[in-house]
Amino acid sequence: MSTRTKFVIGGVAVGLLTLWILPWWFSALIILGVIGTPVVAYLMLDPSQRRRVRAQGRKRIGS
Template sequence: MAGKAVYVIGGIAVTFLALKILGPLLATLIVLGIIALPVAAYLMLDPSQRRRLRGQARKRLGS
C-alpha cells in the first residue's frame, strides 16, 4: 500500500474514533483545525516561496 494511502486510512479511522468518543461538534472542529493548519501555513509564505514550492511539486510529478 502506498505511503499516502496509509495516512488517509489512519485519518479516517481517527475521525470516526473522535466522532464516537467526543461527539460530532467537537470532532468536526478538530478535523477542520487539522485541515486549516496547512492552508494557513501556505498562505503565510511569501509569493517567491509559494512559487518555489509549486516548482518543487511539479518536479516531483514527473519522477
C-alpha cells in the same frame, strides 16, 4: 500502497473514531484544525515561496 494513502486511511479512521467517542462539535473542531493548519501555513508564504513549493511538487511528479 503508498505512504500517503496509508496516512489518509489512518486520518479517516481517527476522524470517524473521534466522531463516535467525542461530542460532534469537538470532533468537528479537531477535523477543521487538521485541515486548516496546512492551508493557513501555505497562505502565510510569500509569493516566491509559494512558487518554490509548487515547483517542488511538479518536480516530484516526473521523478
